[in-house]
Amino acid sequence: MLLNLDKLQVYFTVGRSVLQAVNEVDLSITERTKTAIIGETGCGKSVLAAAIAGILPDNAQASGTITWENTLLSPKLLRTIRGKELTLVPQNPLGSLNPVLTAGCQVSETLARIKPELTSAERYHNTLELFGTVGLAQPGTVYRAYPHQLSGGMAQRVLLAATIAGTPKLVIADEPTKGLDINTRNQNVLLMHQVFAASALLLITHDIEVAATCNSLIVMYAGELVEAGSAKEVLKDPLHPYTCQLLHSHPSHGLTPIPGLPPDLTSLPAGCRFANRCALYNKLNNSQKQLCLTEHPPLKPPGSTTAVRCWHA
Numbered sequence: 001m002l003l004n005l006d007k008l009q010v011y012f013t014v015g016r017s018v019l020q021a022v023n024e025v026d027l028s029i030t031e032r033t034k035t036a037i038i039g040e041t042g043c044g045k046s047v048l049a050a051a052i053a054g055i056l057p058d059n060a061q062a063s064g065t066i067t068w069e070n071t072l073l074s075p076k077l078l079r080t081i082r083g084k085e086l087t088l089v090p091q092n093p094l095g096s097l098n099p100v101l102t103a104g105c106q107v108s109e110t111l112a113r114i115k116p117e118l119t120s121a122e123r124y125h126n127t128l129e130l131f132g133t134v135g136l137a138q139p140g141t142v143y144r145a146y147p148h149q150l151s152g153g154m155a156q157r158v159l160l161a162a163t164i165a166g167t168p169k170l171v172i173a174d175e176p177t178k179g180l181d182i183n184t185r186n187q188n189v190l191l192m193h194q195v196f197a198a199s200a201l202l203l204i205t206h207d208i209e210v211a212a213t214c215n216s217l218i219v220m221y222a223g224e225l226v227e228a229g230s231a232k233e234v235l236k237d238p239l240h241p242y243t244c245q246l247l248h249s250h251p252s253h254g255l256t257p258i259p260g261l262p263p264d265l266t267s268l269p270a271g272c273r274f275a276n277r278c279a280l281y282n283k284l285n286n287s288q289k290q291l292c293l294t295e296h297p298p299l300k301p302p303g304s305t306t307a308v309r310c311w312h313a
C-alpha cells in the first residue's frame with residue numbers, strides 16, 4: 001500500500017466556531033492507481049489533499065493516521081518525500097513558473113535540489129531528457145525560453161517535467177484543468193496520464209469526464225466520503241443519491257441542479273448530511289425518514305466493490 005488514511009479529520013477554528021472540513025476519511029491508494037475525487041465546492045477536496053501533503057494552514061487541526069508505504073507519515077518523513085516521491089501539480093502553470101528564469105534553469109534547479117550529486121552538465125542533459133519525456137519537441141529551444149515566451153500548454157509541460165524529475169510515487173493534482181477549454185483540458189488530462197503512468201495519481205476535479213479517466217472514484221459531500229469504488233462502475237451505476245443527483249446536474253445528463261445547499265459545516269445535522277436535498281428521502285415512509293434524520297449513516301460496502309454512505313441506497 002502506497003498511502004493509507006485512517007479516520008482522517010480536519011477541523012478549522014473560525015472565530016468561536018469549529019468548522020468540520022474533513023470528517024473520518026478512510027482511503028487507500030495503491031501504487032500506480034489513478035483516483036479521482038469529485039464533489040461540490042466546499043466539500044473538503046482541497047483540504048483533504050492539503051492534509052495528505054502536510055500543507056494545512058495554521059488554523060487547521062488534523063487527527064487520524066496517514067501512512068506512507070506502511071510507515072507512519074511523520075513530519076520528518078514528509079519532509080524527505082515531499083517534492084520528490086510525493087508531489088503536487090500546481091493549478092496555474094504559467095503563474096507557477098518564475099518569470100525571470102528560463103524554463104531550463106527552473107527544471108535544472110529542481111534537479112539540483114532533488115539530486116545534489118549531479119554536475120551541472122548532467123543536470124542540463126537530464127533536463128533536456130525530461131523535456132523530451134513530456135513531449136516538448138525542441139528541448140534546447142525550450143531550455144533557453146522564458147515563461148512569457150511559452151504557450152500555456154508548453155508551460156504545463158515544463159512544470160510536469162519538473163514534477164517527474166523526482167520520480168514521484170504519488171502525484172496530487174488539485175483541479176489541474178480548471179478554467180481550460182475542452183480541447184486543452186482533454187490534452188492536459190491525456191498528458192498527465194502519460195507522464196504519470198508509473199505514479200499513483202490523486203486527481204481532484206469538478207469535471208465528470210476528467211474523473212472518468214481514472215480507475216477509482218471517490219465522491220465527497222460535506223467533508224465525508226459518500227461513495228467510493230471503481231470509476232467506471234460509480235459513473236455508470238451510482239448508488240448514493242448524491243452521486244446520482246450530482247451526475248444528473250452535469251450538462252451531458254440533463255443539467256438538473258441539486259436543490260438547496262450543503263449543510264453548514266460549523267453546525268452539522270445529526271443524521272445524514274444530504275437528507276435535506278435528497279431525492280430518495282422524499283420517496284421514503286416516515287420511519288425510514290426518521291432514520292435518515294437521526295442516525296448518521298456509516299460508509300458501508302454493500303457486498304460489492306463500491307462503498308456507500310446511505311441507509312436506503
Ligand SMILES: Nc1ncnc2c1ncn2[C@@H]1O[C@H](COP(=O)(O)OP(=O)(O)OP(=O)(O)O)[C@@H](O)[C@H]1O
Nearest residue numbers: 012014021040041042043044045046047048057265
Ligand atoms: N483556512 C481555512 N479556514 C477556515 N475554513 C477553511 C479554510 N480552508 C478551507 N476551509 C473550509 O473548509 C471547507 C472545505 O474546503 P475545500 O477548499 O477543501 O473545498 P473544496 O471541495 O476543495 O472546494 P472547491 O471545489 O471549491 O475547491 C470549506 O467550507 C472551506 O470554507
Ligand code: NI
Nearest residue numbers: 045046047174
Ligand atoms: Ni478545492
